[in-house]
Amino acid sequence: MTVPQSRPPDIADGAPSARAEAYTPRFLSQQLLGVARLAAFTLDRDGRVLHWNAAATDLFGVPPDDATGRDPAALLRLPSEHRAAFRPGAFGHVWCGACTVPRADHGELVETAWWVYPIDDAPGIGVLALAADLRHLREEGPGLSMGGVLVAGPDGAARRDSGARLLRVEPALADGAAAPVAGALAGLLPPADPATSIITRRVLDLGCPAVSLSLTIRLPVVPYRGGPPYAPHVRPLAADTTARPDAPVRPGADTDAVREHLAFLGEAGQQIGSSLDHLQAARTLAEVLVPRLADFAAVELLESVVADSAPHFDRIDETTPMRRVAVVHDEPGRWDGVVPEDAPLLFPSSAPFVQAMRAGNPVHIPHVGPERAAELADLCGGPHLRPLFAGRAFLVVPLIARGCVLGTFKLLRKPDRPGFDDLDLALLGELARRTALCIDNGRLYRREVQTAQELQRSMLPDDPPDVAGARVRYRYRPAGQAAQVGGDWFDAIPLPGCRLGIVVGDVMGHGLTSAAIMGQLRTAVRTLAGEDTRPGRLLRQLDGLARRLGDGYLATCLYAIYDPVSRTCTLANAGHVPPVLVAPDGTGRVLDLPEGVPIGVGGAPFDTVQIPVEDGSRLVLCTDGLLERRDRDLDQGLRELCAHLAAAPPDLDAACDAVLAGLGSADPADDIALVAVGFDGVPADDVAAWDLAPEPSMVRWARAQVAERLTKWDLDALTPTIQLLASELATNALLHGAGSIRLRLVRGRALVCEVYDDGADLPQLRTAAATDESGRGLQLVSNLAARWGTHRTTAGKVVWFEHDL
Template identity: 85%
Template sequence: MTVPQSRPPDVADGAPDTAAGAPPEGYAPRFLHQRLFGVARIAAFTLDRDGRILYWNAAAADLFGVPPDDAVGHDPAALLRLPGEHRAAFQPGAFGHVWCGACTVPRADHGELVETAWWVYPLEDAPGIGALALAADLRHLREEGPGLSMGGVLVAGPDGAARRDSGARLLRVEPALAASADADAARALARLLPPADPATPVIARRVLDLGCPAVTLSLTIRLPIVPYRGGPPDDPRVRPRAAGAARPGEPPRPDTVREHLAFLGEAGDQIGGSLDHLQAARTLAAAIVPRFADFAAVELLDVVADAAGPAADIDDTVRVRRVGVVHNDEPGRWDDAVPEGEVLRLPPGTSCLQAMRSGRTVHVPRVDDACAARLAAPFTDRDLRPLYTGRALVIVPLIARGRALGNIKLLRKPDRPGFDDVDLALLGELARRAALCIDNGRLYRREVQVAQELQRSMLPDDPPDVAGARVRYRYRPAGQAAQVGGDWFDAIPLPGCRLGIVVGDVMGHGLTSAAIMGQLRTAVRTLAGEDTRPGRLLRQLDGLARRLGEDYLATCLYAIYDPVARTCTLANAGHVPPVLVAPDGGSRVLDLPEGVPIGVGGAPFEAVQIPVEDGSRLVLCTDGLLERRDRDLDEGLRELRGHLAAAPPDLDAACDAVLAGLGSDNPVDDVALVAVGFDGLPPADVAAWDLEPEPSMVRWARAQVAERLTRWGLDALTPTIQLLASELATNALLHGAGSVRLRLVRGRALVCEVYDDGADLPHLRTAAATDESGRGLQLVSHLAARWGTHRTAHGKVVWFEHDL
């Protein structure tokens, strides 16, 4: 089928015009209003005498991603980042004739490249206006126009002669140099300009005098749709295949445009049905074989396959990974020659590298022996010539968002017809759709990986090893990767062999919730390190969340277990209540004041202290473990108590039994579970003395410490512990108030605590050579493994730990 021409037929395709003379008699620039303006949205803007934008229509905002307020008053060449050879066209008076051209520009909002056709008209008699520019998206012209052909771009210069823009790889565009008073064209052009501007009729008349732009077609090609001829479009048809083209055993081949479109739709649904970019690539290969090819291999850039970062530039060191291979030969025929998962380094000059660099399909109608040898040359450890020889080869690049992701390599056996133009067009469209699905899957996987890595980095690794308690964690992310949330948990060793336990749940999901979770967990650890009581800790956490922002909402439960006093103090901020399991297996949900979530404010957080027996267990969790569509929170708590009653005494086994029983293999929300076994410290490992606040108490305390260390078999530590304990006792005598109490606790480390009723907390300072005080805490800091101070209900405690 030969497409009608809109310029003299003696101009050969691919050769530059030497003149832009008058069109043949009877020529009318009908494409202006019947094709160009009717098919694609036309961006229009006017320039003042200084080359600044005066008017910017809505189509220009949509095409270039620049709103009118950001465009008016700017230089279009700089605003649109035009290539150097196109900048002069937007200087008023640069050409004495209409200028036509084409180039690729990035959108301002997200950087996607847009292939754009331009027509620039210098306007000498329009008041205050120096030029009018029209632009169209060439992709829309190709997809919606009458099968527009690929070719160079013809540009009319100042002398009226046409020249070819050799750098363009777009549509053939030329000015129709005939004057026309076509009223339809004038109305179509006027609609692009501001209706209230009195210069609009002048601009339209001037443009028509200069010549209307026309898109020309001059190739003899088969098109999947017929050209427009002025009436209702006929039913789409393709050229009938030659008789006898189909051979016995050839797979069925679509023979109508509807079948092509149905195939594209079906294949697109299959490829886009998975958020896994590797699965989408494999589905692409499976959709093509055997319908359009006998062999298909999808190769992705190694960085794309790993979803490790953005697609890299295509250079001589690029590496690709073969992620999908499908063929209709005997099973296993090519498994060793082209295995899936193989990473390849493409040597310079290979067809695959050429396709990705240029963005163009590489088509070899028949691979001869020499070509097969070149294709197989990079594989020195195997002979791939039998795979290529005699077959038709097509390499289609996978391009998405202006970046090459890889390519798909297709082969047809010698007994099948080669790839024709319709096949290449369909495969190119399928590759574009598949590349977008693959890139979307890669971006989705990368986002999920970032969220999961962020969340994992903010959760504790191994439970702490503390005296008097055992801690076990379990965490299950949501079954849907997009539901990565803000559940957190922690166990924090505190002074005096105590243990802080926290479980929280940030409202919402995604990266924001994970980031908020990390901030709140850090804040809890910081406040707990100051030995802040549970109610006060939640109040301070609530104040912090409200200062950080409105989105900082979370539930939280904080508890402190004292293995010496055998008590557990808890405070709740709208979280799921914990379950306490007695040594005999009986369980109960602790009745705590619920409180409001963190970040709401306006309500106190009350702490409750309960006695706990040795051998009992405390289980804390988030609502993702308990709530389901068919199960509310109360029912989930009842089931949790039942599973805990039947669980084995080992904490690890008990946690696994609870997760298995409550069906958390594929949760719809994050699941966090913390189990704490209360063992307590034996009374023989604790020694305490009340000291009279007088100078002799220091000597008496030293004697008591030495006697207890001897009983515990720690005589080697006696000199050091005596020295440090006497320093703390002296500090309490000089700077404290009220009664003084000394306590030694033997756990994972030896802990020494000195209590007094004073309110002032001591701090480490540098003592000068003439100072009489200030060296005691320096000595403690130097000899002890850890030391610190915190307030109590009636005073303060200064403590240190010494490793055993």
Template identity: 45%
Template sequence: MGLVADEFGPVIAREHFLLGETVDGVRNPILSSWERSRSLGLSPDGCELPYTEDLDLDGRLMHAAAPVLDRLEARFAGASMNISLADSRGAVLQRRFGDPVSARRLEPIQSVPGFVFAEKFGGTNGIGLALAERRLVNVYGAEHFAERSQSNACSAIPVRDPLSGRIEGVLCFGYPRDRADVALDIVISRAAEAIERRLLEESSSRERALLRAYLDLRNHLPAAPAAGGLGAEDRVLLEERATELISSARRASVEVALPGGRRVTLLSRPVTSASGVEGVVVEAAFPERLHLLAATGTDVAEGAAREPPDLHAPAPGAAARPGETVPHGPEAEALVLVGEPGVGRFAVAARRRLELLSEASTRIGTTLDVTRTARELAEMAVPRLADYVTIDLPEAVLRGDEPASPARDLHRAVVHGIRDDCPFYPAGERLDLQPTTPQLRCLTGGRTVLEPDLRSAAGWIAQNRMNAQRILAHNVHSLIAVPLLARGIALGIASFYRARDPAPFGDDDRALAQELATRAAICIDNARRYTREHAMVLALQHSLLPQGFPEQNAVEVAHRYLPAESGVGGDWFDVIPLSGTRVALVVGDVVGHGLHAAATMGRLRTAARNFAELDLPPDEVLTHLDNLVARLDREECGDDPFSGITGIIGATCLYVIYDPTSQWCTMARAGHLPPALVRPDGTVTFPDLPAGPPLGLGGLPFETAEFHLPEGSQLVLYTDGLLEDRDRDFDTAVEQLRAALAHPSRPPEDTCREVAERVVPRHPADDIALLVARTHALDPHRIASWDLPADPALVSSVRGAVTGRLTAWGLDEIAFDTELLLSELVTNAVRYGTGPIRVRLLYDRALTCEVADHSSTAPHLRHAATTDEGGRGLFLVARLSQAWGTRYTDDGKVIWAECPLEMSAGRSAAAEISLDDIPAI
């Protein structure tokens, strides 16, 4: 159970930490340092600091810092302050005291230069923590790990070389705990900046000395600028190449191609100043110079550095050799750059870092896939920044969610390196990191952690000693752990390891790794959010599609829905039972992708089912859908076409009705691809069905077509995503579909599987809906029909014929109810319809009773008043059937009713109707 540090500050928290308890309320850098100190095996009462006499007391850092230390000593004169300057190892080079008298009372470790305050020796302290955190730090009282420092406080900040970015040393203020003041942070920061400026000035003075040596050598003043008509763009190209020549620190020549087909030769050679500063000068050679080179028989190759002849006088102090020539004038040669090799190497490295960042902006985030984006980061960093890269992400991020606690449930997402046998946990493995590891420290602190030497990184080794030794055996020696931060959210960790280059990672490498990780984190966050939205839309899409089909015997169906790689679209399908054992098959496609397309798809599918319930023919269903889409577009866009709100834009639909009693199929389409018809003999055809305009355009009628389908035929309905593929033409896709369907004996489920394997594009750009239906025919022995004139006297004869047929079918149990129901329907047709009358019984999953006449007037169910002589027949029909309705035909109408094949508990439905339910006649 954690303890929150109270008013006693870190004192109590430190005691609980040393007892091995979890501590809350302590600053992350301090807690991390405590954990590292404990993992190093340090004891609070026994932190012995090593002493070294190997101090560079006359180096660049001391020369640059001396005047700044003088000013600080004067500023804090008389105060209980001590100012110390340490080198990059943490060894104190010099100490200054505001009150020299108080220094005499201090033990040598606090007053004498030479003691090393690195964290691995002294635990948590200002100098050691500044080197570990590589930034300004404060340590107060009990935050120190060593007992002897409990009464003190300190502020420390790294001092960097402005050119290389490397930490040259640490400036540290020590003072009593009660003297802590945020103003000291400003003072120490400005002091460190002053030292860094002096380091830069020192480098500039060295370069100026080299320039003077060059000018003395060329025997003219001032330096000649680049001649020969070179412009600013040419100068940039030459300076970039010259920087590489300076970094090589040798005599060489290289030909540089300039825009317009021009060529200039760069010559580099060493030069030494009078004070002994060694550098390199790079000149541009023009025509007179090239003629001189040709006379000596020297080859100059484009892009390849060659040793030029020694045509110049030696550096000052050396005697000139006989026969040497020194050309004069800007038309012969012009100075391009002069500098030290080390500075040149920094410039080359900086340019390469910029090139890497520029390339990363185009190569990271090419897809909206979280894992792929993480891999692109690793591929960019290897080998130009690191030799191995691992990326760890919480499972929530991989799912597309925002991580509640990124330090928990981490999974290794990517492992990439210069060798396949990477000595790291493999991808897909779950990680359980200790708080002392650089990875978890960077994640919890939200800052990049640099471990220059993994061999001494106790927290990293303590995570898994056996695995750490295996990694070190592969010469992996340096690590940068970077949190993947986007919009203030930690999405994971990117770890960069170095093995081949013996030099450890530096601050410039850390800055580059952080910049790469920041760019990748934004792309990963975009991919994560897309993944979440894609999953939400896909869930919505699946919820709006049929979860199962109603029971019916007309067709045997199977289906597939395949979302596009780029996003969920608006494809849909449906199977709708109709009256008279018929069935409607529907596929549709809403143009576009995303939430809007999926929602629109749901609206259209619901509307299609509602229109189907009206028993309308296919062309009329499409007409109603067309009107609906046009109305939805107007409602969403409003009256302003420039409102920025887009409507449905377009939708297509194919509507098919199959009748198993006649085996005829009626279909119409609105801008949709025609279906495939597979005959029982294996013949596959794509019927010439009138196209019709897409839904929402209006103004044009839809046409129907009819086809006879023998039993066992297959109807294959699909959306255009099945055939549209950037890697193949449309005709090829159609032939692939034809070949996949030419197996009529195969069940529809197997047909779906075959089409998915052989026809579906490898990377579908659009979603795909596929519906396969194999037709069945209703046994003619289960169909009975009678044609009657409009004569009331014939109703009784129909009842007798119906009873006989029901007995033959074994449906005596429902005979009485069926007789009563048919009597009402026939009587209604005789009284209100137009003859002749046709009565039909269909024995399928239910018993369907149909009465057709030539009138277009449909009956309506109503409550009859007590004084009405009629109006009760349809009430009885509704009570005796499980469903009833009216279907219009070309020459009249059909009133139909479906009766269940079994009565509940063996009782007649008619017997359950009380007299109170039927108003008195």
């Protein structure tokens, strides 16, 4: 590509028509009338953007509101050597050039052709800049459409050259082209701006070539149209000695060979690149080479590439481990045992394989003699391999992608076939480059998949918690495609008072971003649930957090709290799939909950619903990946879920497996999360509660009640400790609380003691000095209990502790 970077000689005198012909390409002899979409913007005298048209937004990804008033050099991240052209008065004359700038919205690089005109006679305007996509100019070539701007030569005639694909874009040069060009340029600027006509006239006076392109066209490649590889066409097995030396050569024979090789290259490249598995790409390479180009092919990759467990080696030597990943030959059964696949290899530095990887060039031995055959056999496995090399043509081609060595492949041809010629070497070199990119892309893709899956797995819970009065089982099945790794999450959170929090959510979208958002929301739910927040309030706080984090934080969520003592379930929904409650007799029903809006939308309340649940019933929560398919909507999926749960066995694990087998698929289009909770309740004999009078004598009475209950539960060994801690909490409620006081003991997986009062102030753990009269009660609780905490209730607060049994 040739781009004028300085002022042409004819511009200084303002007489373009006479001298512009001096630098018009001589081979532009045909006619061209084209139109292309031009980005246009003007700068004020301080170099700030005044006007920014729609084409500029499309080209650079910057909206007009974001562009106005900014310096284009910083806005477009222009190269430093081109910035002077956009400073009013700094450059002094028309500038035509090209540079690469990144789009502001997604960072994609845009090759841009520029026309920059200094404007010194329009009020408030210092520069007019026009731009076009250089790749568009290359691809369209002659016959280009250019947003109303006439493409004309210095003499007013259109120009074209269809053979060389060379194009000159000139906003205006001749009197004959001035009228349409003036109208087109005016259309790029604000019509109400009085300076528009001044700018247009100025540009017409300064008319100059915009861009000259000289392109190199790649040789055509026949597209892959499906079916098997190109039919093998083995060249003559030996030279034809019967042909006369003076026999005429068929015209076009070399052209046919090139065309045949290019067709094979295109089809082989399609097959090798059809898999995202880097090892499968290596095997496909060996398969397409035999028998078309060789009688024996083997692909060896670096061990780090095969395992993808370490970075590439900076230095290749005899300590570099390799692995043979593919072997293909035309003698079935002969070499399978002596040249096995998946064999580890170590080659000395003098081996041709190491030399090819070090130099980055093929190693070609046209004829392997007996001594060299013995040497190669020893390198590859032993003397029994000498017949594989002896008398054959031998070629080792390195596999290199993005400057990193990945391995090699070696080829052998039998003596009855011609050796590798220049055309073969060129073809194999191109095929090696394509294959290396496919292998490296597959390796990177697998690493991305593993990263996404590990990220998602690390953010999901491990084993379900073991809590009193409830049984929890999880099932999770990721999407079948790595690109579909999403933000489904679920959790079961033990809460004070033997209660259990259950949450299921689904972040909108897929990919690493959704998985990361899922992790943040799951952490926030666990934090809010630890404060014993009611479901509706928890969803409101989660919604506020999501809106503060960003616009992309959208998710559906369902949160429920099961109380095994009162045998109630409290739920709130934020646009999620409703749960199914299965009664002890096996009948299931979809709970009618207020749907709510998804998390992150805001502006709507989340209503809380409390329902009684029987012992032996089950609550099933899931994400829409289990229910929705192309042939099944959500309502139908819920009906089928109820039917499968009614027929499922009572065991929770078996029920979950039956539901997945009936509704799920082995390769789901979306993540599937399933949580089943069995409600057993806490027996009434394991709960004791007393209402305490708010007077000092109630502490001694409470100690006596606790001792009596612990004796009944055969927990006499815990009596001194539990009495001390319960009396401390009761005393705090008497001194710092308000209203009525209630003490409750619950025997579950641990012994739970709770003290309720109507006060609003939550007690805080602090360090008591030697002379302090208070502050030691919670210190005792913190040191002697396994866990303790405090949270607000509807009417006041509760302070609790747990002691392991």
